Structures are given as structure tokens and as C-alpha cells.
Amino acid sequence: MTIRDIAEMARVSKGTVSRVLNGKPGVGEETRGRVLKLIESLDFHPNAAARGLAARRSNTIGFVIPHTGRHSLAGSFWPVLLTEIAEQAAARGMTVLLSTSRSEQEAESAFKAVLRGRRIDGAIVGAEQAGERSLAELVMRDIPFVVVGRQSEAVPWWVDVDNAAGARMAVEHLVGLGHRAIVMVAGPGHLHHVQERVRGFQLAMKAAGLDGSRVVHCPYETEAVLPAVSAAVATGRGVTAVFAAAGDLVLGSILACRQAGRPVPQATSLVAFDDHPLFAQFPSGITAVSQPLEQMGREALDMLFHLIEGREPERREVVLAPRLVARGSSALASEQAG
Amino acid sequence: MTIRDIAEMARVSKGTVSRVLNGKPGVGEETRGRVLKLIESLDFHPNAAARGLAARRSNTIGFVIPHTGRHSLAGSFWPVLLTEIAEQAAARGMTVLLSTSRSEQEAESAFKAVLRGRRIDGAIVGAEQAGERSLAELVMRDIPFVVVGRQSEAVPWWVDVDNAAGARMAVEHLVGLGHRAIVMVAGPGHLHHVQERVRGFQLAMKAAGLDGSRVVHCPYETEAVLPAVSAAVATGRGVTAVFAAAGDLVLGSILACRQAGRPVPQATSLVAFDDHPLFAQFPSGITAVSQPLEQMGREALDMLFHLIEGREPERREVVLAPRLVARGSSALASEQAG
DNA sequence: TTGAAAGCGATACCAT
DNA sequence: ATGGTATCGCTTTCAA
Numbered sequence: 041m042t043i044r045d046i047a048e049m050a051r052v053s054k055g056t057v058s059r060v061l062n063g064k065p066g067v068g069e070e071t072r073g074r075v076l077k078l079i080e081s082l083d084f085h086p087n088a089a090a091r092g093l094a095a096r097r098s099n100t101i102g103f104v105i106p107h108t109g110r111h112s113l114a115g116s117f118w119p120v121l122l123t124e125i126a127e128q129a130a131a132r133g134m135t136v137l138l139s140t141s142r143s144e145q146e147a148e149s150a151f152k153a154v155l156r157g158r159r160i161d162g163a164i165v166g167a168e169q170a171g172e173r174s175l176a177e178l179v180m181r182d183i184p185f186v187v188v189g190r191q192s193e194a195v196p197w198w199v200d201v202d203n204a205a206g207a208r209m210a211v212e213h214l215v216g217l218g219h220r221a222i223v224m225v226a227g228p229g230h231l232h233h234v235q236e237r238v239r240g241f242q243l244a245m246k247a248a249g250l251d252g253s254r255v256v257h258c259p260y261e262t263e264a265v266l267p268a269v270s271a272a273v274a275t276g277r278g279v280t281a282v283f284a285a286a287g288d289l290v291l292g293s294i295l296a297c298r299q300a301g302r303p304v305p306q307a308t309s310l311v312a313f314d315d316h317p318l319f320a321q322f323p324s325g326i327t328a329v330s331q332p333l334e335q336m337g338r339e340a341l342d343m344l345f346h347l348i349e350g351r352e353p354e355r356r357e358v359v360l361a362p363r364l365v366a367r368g369s370s371a372l373a374s375e376q377a378g
Numbered sequence: 379m380t381i382r383d384i385a386e387m388a389r390v391s392k393g394t395v396s397r398v399l400n401g402k403p404g405v406g407e408e409t410r411g412r413v414l415k416l417i418e419s420l421d422f423h424p425n426a427a428a429r430g431l432a433a434r435r436s437n438t439i440g441f442v443i444p445h446t447g448r449h450s451l452a453g454s455f456w457p458v459l460l461t462e463i464a465e466q467a468a469a470r471g472m473t474v475l476l477s478t479s480r481s482e483q484e485a486e487s488a489f490k491a492v493l494r495g496r497r498i499d500g501a502i503v504g505a506e507q508a509g510e511r512s513l514a515e516l517v518m519r520d521i522p523f524v525v526v527g528r529q530s531e532a533v534p535w536w537v538d539v540d541n542a543a544g545a546r547m548a549v550e551h552l553v554g555l556g557h558r559a560i561v562m563v564a565g566p567g568h569l570h571h572v573q574e575r576v577r578g579f580q581l582a583m584k585a586a587g588l589d590g591s592r593v594v595h596c597p598y599e600t601e602a603v604l605p606a607v608s609a610a611v612a613t614g615r616g617v618t619a620v621f622a623a624a625g626d627l628v629l630g631s632i633l634a635c636r637q638a639g640r641p642v643p644q645a646t647s648l649v650a651f652d653d654h655p656l657f658a659q660f661p662s663g664i665t666a667v668s669q670p671l672e673q674m675g676r677e678a679l680d681m682l683f684h685l686i687e688g689r690e691p692e693r694r695e696v697v698l699a700p701r702l703v704a705r706g707s708s709a710l711a712s713e714q715a716g
Numbered sequence: 717t718t719g720a721a722a723g724c725g726a727t728a729c730c731a732t
Numbered sequence: 733a734t735g736g737t738a739t740c741g742c743t744t745t746c747a748a
Contacts, residue, residue: 042741053719058743068717088495089430090741093724098427100475119457126478130488135497137438138474140464150468157426159473263659295661321601323633380725391735396727406733428725431740 041084050075061086098161101129101344102154102183104139104174105166107147116287116316117331118166121188124337125164132345134161148174155181162348164340167191167200167232184347186340191232197347199339199358203233203313206329206362207240210283210311213327213364215248218373219281219309223254223272225265225293226285237285237313254279258289265292266299273308274300280308280373287314290326294369307377309370313362324368332360379422388413399424430496439467439682440498440521442477444506445485454625454654455669456504459526462675463502470683472499486512493519500686502678505529505538505570522685524678529570535685537677537696541571541651544667544700545578548621548649551665551702553586556711557619557647561592561610563603563631564623575623575651592617596627603630604637611646612638618646618711625652628664632707645715647708651700662706670698 043061047054052071059067060075067075078084092098103125105118126136139154141147151174154160163178167189175195178185187198207224214222224241227234238255245252256272258265273279273296282304284293290312297308304310305324312319315330339358346353381399385392390409397405398413405413416422430436441463443456464474475498479488489512492498501516505527513533516523525536545562552560562579565572576593583590594610596603611617611634620642622631628650635646642648643662650657653668677696684691 043743044741054742055720055744056718059718062743066717071717085494087431087741088497089427089436090724091495091743092427093425093431093726094741094743096724096743103476122476123478123480126476127480127484127488130479130484130491133491135491136476138441138460138464138476140461141468142461142465146465146468150465153468153471153473156423157429159426265659266661291656292659295659299661318629321603321629321633323604323637381727382725392726393728393736394734397734400727404733409733425725428740429727431742432725432727434727434740 041082043086046075046078046082046084050078092158096158098159099133100135100137100160101125101341102137102139102160102163104151104154104163104169106168107141107144117314117333120333121337124334125341128337128341132341152177155183162186162344164188164344167198170195184344186344186347188336188340189233197343197353197356199336199343199360200233201331201336201362202359203236204240204243206313206331207237207283207285208244209362209364210285210313210329211241211244211248213311213366214281214283214309214370215244215250217281217309217370220250220373221254221276221279222250222281222283223256223269223276223279224252224283224285225256225258225269225272225289227258227260227289229257234285241283241285258292260286260288263292265289266296269293269296270300273297273302280376281370282308282310283313284310285313287312287316290314290316290319294326305369305371305376309373309376311364311370315365319367322367322369327367327370328365329362330365331362335360379420381424384413384416384420384422388416434496436497436499437471438473438475438498439463439679440475440477440492440501442489442492442501442507442512443504445479445482455652455671458671459675462672463679466675466679470679490515493521500524500682502526502682505536508533522682524682524685526674526678527571535681535691535694537674537681537698538571539669539674539700540697541574542578542581544651544669545575545621545623546582547700547702548623548651548667549579549582549586551649551704551708552619552621552647553582553588555619555647555708558588558711559592559614559617560588560619560621561594561607561614561617562590562621562623563594563596563607563610563627565596565598565627567595572623579621579623596630598624598626601630603627604634607631607634608638611635611640618714619708620646620648621651622648623651625650625654628652628654628657632664643707643709643714647711647714649702649708653703657705660705660707665705665708666703667700668703669700673698 043054043057047057060072129136139150141150163185165185165187170187187195190198190200242252256268258268282293284290294304297304302308312328315328319326319328343353381392381395385395398410467474477488477492479485501523503523503525508525525533528536528538580590594606596606620631622628632642635642640646650666653666657664681691
């Protein structure tokens, strides 16, 4: 079943069917209706390859995220964003081609596989994957892209959550509850979003007249969290609250507090950066700074579609505000056990 | 840059370049080398759409998983499997088109979007998505597919973990540690894998001469887990162990035990079905029945490629053995507190 | 408003 | 071992 069959049955030319198919003008009302009805009744869908070949458009976008074996997809950020993007792309008649891999080496080749042969019209790229080489590759192949998260300053189009503001919200929430000695558990210091969160933390602490130097850096995805945090909580005399600045650090932080004899929420308050379905499952819930993933997906796709269609996006950079979801893990300092 | 440019530069015909590109015979050694060198030095990659049109192959497979907003991708099973498949597909020169969505309604349209226009050569379908209508659609469009997990009996090709065996392993592990009163926390009873796990549990309990009737069914992704399980643990006098038969139920089960005054692992042993990176992060780790995701991905792709190439797969059904990873959450019954 | 025809960039068959 | 050419199914001028 091809466009030609439809044309013959409708007694029109292929060109006319094509116009109808693409909602283009220049087709009589009656004719359009007739063709449309035929297309629907036969559940006809034009061949994507032929379409792509003729129109030089694949109607496919690439989603390029960090090598993900256990790390990225095990968290909540990328999976949810991926879902958002897949869905919103579908709503616009686009499909999503995925580039993921377990290891760093394979990431590169997986990435290239997706770019090759003009398979995609554009790409959404995760910040960690947005290295110079990758971006150069995209530019070279003339593929528009939007980076989610920010790593390098050299990226032209990106959307990110306001990491510093999120950290500030966490601090202000805790300070508002009467906490004065707060430990921040942060990821590896070379990551941009980590730096931003630390900056936000320290600014907010300073603004409150408090000591912002209690920052513990841990690698993600490791058991190193536990000892580091419990040491910080145990030795930092008078510490009443912990700011776990990434989803991956939350569990370790909670366990560390318990291990240090200062369980959450009875003796220690905790606020997480990144929300996760599990956080609502904890006995009284875990207070979290939630990233607006749906909106991030929407904004990123918006920009990308602008770029694909050759229109300059309204903004080159989009910074979205996170939202604090208060749950039971953060309590009044005065009500905590000593 | 097209195949034609390459042909001219190499002073051969397009046909010859095409043969080289596809590693087909009928090209002189010297010629092949010359063309190959040119292709590499120019980093030429044939246009995927043109290729797909002429060869009637997209070199793309679809990955269709349950609507996943918070559920599926928040767990560990699908994300990891997706990664495996993306990577292994890439190794075979295939790319992965994704069909995901947040809600059940959107799942259907997202699914169709991927199938339309012969975009994919074949599909990997998640069991929950393998409803009659979806499969009928695939069959109708003549798209080969392999189902991961098993839901209906009507599915011709599938790969799944041996759920019953996994449950048995959990029981035997616990029994070996001296536990005699074990509660199973299971997912919704209408799911096939849940039924299988319950069956395995009960068979193993019976074989050990124990009471296999302590089965608590909970919906996934909810806070209903907590009350249900703590009730079971508290009222079931003498219960010393819990078998949390899905990753999503583990945290709730652990919290429930603590809430019932019988914390894991001090007073209650726990074994999980499904492993998760987080499980290694818990203080002493959580014992888990681990699914061989890498192997599942490989087997599923193997079958799929057979089907795509019109060769009958060696097996129509593949059942893989899970593996028990012993960690600290399961202890000798005799060493547990009262 | 509509039709006819020329590509789009590969593959594959048929000669040579 | 190679070249020439029809073909894949659609989009897009260009005429009418």
C-alpha cells in the first residue's frame, strides 16, 4: 500500500495525496475530504524512509545521555526526562532514537551510530555527554541540538534547573525550621551542577549568618557515601540537618545518620536535591527539591524544534526554578532529639 | 556527499561502492581497498533513509515498554535492559527507537507511532505491553517481535527469567539459614510473573515442610505496602523472614519491618526479588535474587535478529536462571533477636 | 486546484 | 569483477 494506490483509488495524482498527507494548501475541499477518508479507512501511513529521503527529514530526534548501565538510568532524572521527551515528541509526530551505553568507550560509538546517515533531525544531549568532541561532531554534521543540564560554557543552547536556587531553597527551608548547623553532602566537585549547588548552599548559609563550610564531596554510585557522611554528622558537633544534594546520595546519607546514632527524622532533618517516587514511600516522606522534569522536556523540545525548522529559538538558555516538596524528613530543630 | 561522489572519486560505479559498503562479494581486492580507504578518509556514511527505501530495511528496532512515567523506568529492570539492548544493537549496526509514555492511553499511540511507516525492522516488547491488540498490530504489519517477560500464553517468542525458580532460591536460602516462618510480599496477583513467584514460593515452602500461606499482595508503586506488610509481620507470630518479591516492594517491606518493631536484619531477614544498585548501598547490603539482564537482552536480540532475517530462531522460548546474591539482610535465624 | 515528472540516495539485477 | 539502470515511495517544482 503506497501513496500511489491511494491516488488511484481517489482518482487523483500522487502529488495531491502528498499535499493532503502533509496538510498543505492547494487542494480542493471536496478532494481533500475524499482522500482523507480513504487514508483513514485504509489506515494508511506513508513510508518513513521514502519520506525522509525526499524531504530530507527523518522526523526523528536523538536522545543522547551519559553511559547509563547502573548510573543514570538507575536514578530518576534521565528515565523520567526520557519519558517526557518521548511522549511530547510523539505528540508532535516525532519519534525518539536512543543513544545509551554502559561504558564510556561505548558511549562514543553509540553516539556516532545515531548521528550517522542523517538518521536524526536534531538531538537532546545530556550535559555529561556534551563534551567538546561530541558537540563538534553534531556541529560538523549540521545537526541541531539542545543540551540538558550545563557543563561547559561553550554550549549555545541549553536548559537547566537553577541548581543554586534549589540549594538555597533547601537551606532556607531548614533555617526556617530552626536549624543552624547543616552538613551538605555533594557529588564530585568537577561537575558543574555540583559546583552550583555548593555555591547556592554557601551563599544561603552566609546570608543566614551561618557556617557554610561543612561540605562533604562524595563520588556518586558508591558506598563511600556512608563513612564520609557519618563521620561528618558524628564529628560535626551540634549538626541537626543534612542537605543531600543529589538523589543518589540520599539513601547513603539517611543510613549514615542512623549509623551515627542520629536517625532521620528523629534526630536529624534531611532535605534531598532531586525527587524520587521512593521518597514518598518512606515512613513520613523525604523532603526534596524537585526538578521540573516535564517542563524541562518541553522547553528542550521547543528549542530543538525551533532549531530544526531554522527559526531562532526565543531564548538560547532556559533556567527553570525547582520546587521544594516538604515531607516528613525535615522537622523543627526544637522538636528533634538532642 | 553521496555514494555517487565516492564512486566518481574512486573511478568506479555506484554499484561497486555499494558492494563495498555492504561487504558483498564480487569486488576486486585492489578496488575494494581503494574504495574503502576513500570512504574512511572522508568519514562517509550512506544515507539511512535511502538505504532503508532501497533495501526495505531500517536497521532500527523498536523498544516498547509499559507506560513508564514513574513506574517502570523508576525501577531498575527496564532501564538496565534498555541499556543492554541499545548497546548490543549498536554493536550489530542497529539503532533503537523508543516507545514510552506516562499514561496507559498514550502508550497506545506512542506504540503505533513507532510502528508506522515501516520505521522498524522488529521490536522488543515488554510483557505488560504485549496485549492482544498490540501483538495483533505487530503481526498485521508483519513486524517480527520478541516479548520480554511473559504475560499471555499466546505469545510465540519470548524470553523471561525463571520466576518460580527465583522464588525457590530465595526460600531455600532462607530455610538454609534456619528460617521457618516466612512472609512473602508479592505484587498484584493478575500479573503472570507474580503468579509464578508465588507458585515458586509455595512449592519451595511445601518442599521444606513449611507453611506457604503467608502471602501478602500489594499493588506496586504505592504506600499500601507499608501497612499491609507491617500487619503481616506483626501479627504473624514467629515470623523471622520476609521475601519481598519485587524491587518496588523492598523499601516498603524494610520500613514495615522496622515499624513493626522487627528491623532488618537484626530481627528479620529479608530477601528481595530483583537487584538494584541501591541494594549494595544499604549498611550490610540486601540479599537479592538477581535477574540476568545482560543475558536477557542478548537472547532477546538474538531471537529478534533471527526473525528479522527470516531464519527460525533456535528456540522460541528462553527461560533464564536468576542468581542469588547473598548480602547482609539475610542472617541465621538463630542469631536474630527474638 | 490539479497533474506530470524530476529528483532524493541508496540497492540489486542484468549485462558485459 | 564491473557498469548501467530500474526501482524503492515519497516530496516538490513546474505547467496547465
